[in-house]
Amino acid sequence: MRDAIALVLAGGGGERLSVLATERAVSAVPFGGKYRIIDFALSNCCHSGVRRVGVITQHAPASLHDHVGSGRAWDLDGRESGIVILQPFMTRDQAGWYRGTADALAQNWDVIEESRAARVLVLSGDHVYKMDYRALMAAHQRVSAAVTLAVLAVAPDQVHRFGMVTTDADGRVLGFEEKPQRTDAHLASMGVCVFESEVLREALRGRPVDLALDVLRVLVRSGARVQACEFDGYFEDVGQISTYYRANLDLLRPDPRLLLHDARWPILTRDEERPPVLLLPGADVAGSLVANGCRIAGRVRNSVLFPGVTVRAGAEVTDSVVMQDVIVEPGAKVRAAIVDKLVRVGEGATVGAGDPSPDPSLAWLDGLTLIGKDAEIPARATVGRQVVVGVGARPSDFGGEALAPGARIADHVATQELA
Template identity: 45%
Template sequence: MRVLALIMAGGASLSLSALTAGRAAAATPFAGKYRIIDFTLSNCVNSGIYDVGVLSQHQPRSLHEHIGVGKPWDLDRLQGGVRVLHPFPTPDGGGWQRGTADAIRYHLDVIEERPVDYVMVLAGDHVYKMDYRPLLDLHMQRGADITLAVHSVPPHEAYRYGMVSVDGEGRVTKFEEKPRRTSSALASMGVYAFRKDYLVDLLYRDQAVDFGSEMLPRIVNEANVCAYTFNGYWADVGTVQAYYEANIALLAETPALDLYDPEWVVRTRSFERPAAQLGAEARIERSLLCDGCRVDGHVSGSVIGTGVVVGADAIIRDSVIMPDSVIEPGVVLDNCVVDKQVVIGRDCRIGEGSIGTPNAAQPQLLNTGLSVIGKAARISAGHTIGRNVVVTARSFVDQDLASGETF
């Protein structure tokens, strides 16, 4: 079976707030030591797919640095391997990819020249472990033009997804992109298998720019489109709240996402760091600590990334701290997401007060009490910051911030 995988990793993902101000969503750190795209890349190699293209666009530098030549995923190969595909100016004056279908169309030459029979188009900003081989087997058995992976979701979350209706034989009869109301409980996972010839012909004759909102709703009635139901763990972490919840869910006694499974290793670009170090007064409860972190304070219900420093008498509760951040002595953090390389000064208190004031700039995204501190921000000593607050990347905060503010 000859397969080319194309990973969509160019989206801006504004719903991740300050976390994607300087990076693609797919490059966002996750679970202390990984990047989100690691899950899709690992799924490919664990499924025996070693010909992979990563389509980039928004703030691609950290994504490029992370992937490199693909060695951590065994994708540094002369035949196949991984390549990062960039947007480029076109003869008609176009330059930016305007949607998922448009992004694939920009790289039709890559698809046409590859000696493959099938093309998988994969979202790069979802967290899941999936063997793609059963889906491809179904795709071949049915002689399908397209096969979509689908997953059940609660009705109140249907508005976030492309919702799929399926008949008794597993054929897709309807596709609705982010509907307000739907009778379907099956969401598209952003995992598509195409016959190569069909995909090439489709992109030449149909100039729509997006699969979900334009192409799929039309072609389900004219093509052989099948559904493959996936029952394993899958999380679309495209909002701050979903990202936070997926991280915190790893602290369950038996988490739905097993990162310790030797049969399905999630690979990543790793740095040589020493073991985690706990001081004499450190206290850790139900938390995840990564290599190179040094903890002298109290940590509960939190994910502490690689190289994080937690000072004496600091208290971190129900928070996600990304790599190489420094939490100085006496700091209290409650219900926060702290990006990489942040420094929070001595005796600051972040996450104070009532959750009742949503963020003024992003009320739909931040209204549960979660505060976000952007990459490389600096918060000077002794300040109090409320809930539902956003501190943008590389800011220097030298004042108190009330709940709902953006600095």
């Protein structure tokens, strides 16, 4: 893989993740008790022998920049390896912000050219999967393809989430549809592809905007050799609430489809130095993933707890994803919720109360309650299912009434406060 460079598209704003992506890129959202979503793409690069990586960022990049750092966690800080953060910038000749995925590649063409790489591996930073990119590269070279797409079979009710491809008996791509409502195709593009550098250069000359619509689809229609390489491992696009939640709780199954403890292909990350888990008298934990630094004196069931979570005596956490340094005070209950970092759930408060509403406009929440980073839930407050509590919400925002399904408390973001 010495003749390849990987570019990770990690600048997405993640509107479908709501408050989880207000102050961070989707690829920087915490996952699985200790990781960030981008760790999967970077770990795959490390284990596949990809030594040169560019991370293309745009939306709220500070958290992602801090996490990636020099790339040491993924062995990308050596003499013959390296990682570079590619943030948009303005010059006399270009306007700055990336207009789309293809434009992001075009604006960073100088990085590709300076690498002298014969092939460009383009990856998405918001997918959870393990893949040996060497197999994809071998399939690409075996048929002398111009582009090779990693694809996987999906159910008919999932085709609207993916770019769908049709192929001939030899795996050559004959058609490409971007997120159709219905199609006869059953192979979905994973957002992982290998380009011959010269092919990509020519495709970007007209400054296309979208990689799928303006590059891949055009190449297929032009008759270029676009090949599909089918993948049969675990894969999840966690860019929406339902899939993010499901992928986290899938880790709690006795036989999870995604093995985080696989020593042959570990997921690497920038570790935090935390003390071991402390189970205090009265702690009752079952069927859960509990990270270092947690202090538990209450009841935890079927949940993922990130580092530093405190569950005090008499508190309960059930069917939830709870991020770093959250404090659940005595007697509080958290049910069917995703709670972002540094949240305090006040004494006797209930998050995720009652039953979900059948209102179709709330279907995107999948019955869950979302609590944004730095929010403070006041004591004895009742926050119903399918409620969204914004980043930095304060006790005074809650009033005295229970929050019913569909309620939304606005964000308190520092830059907005100054406006």
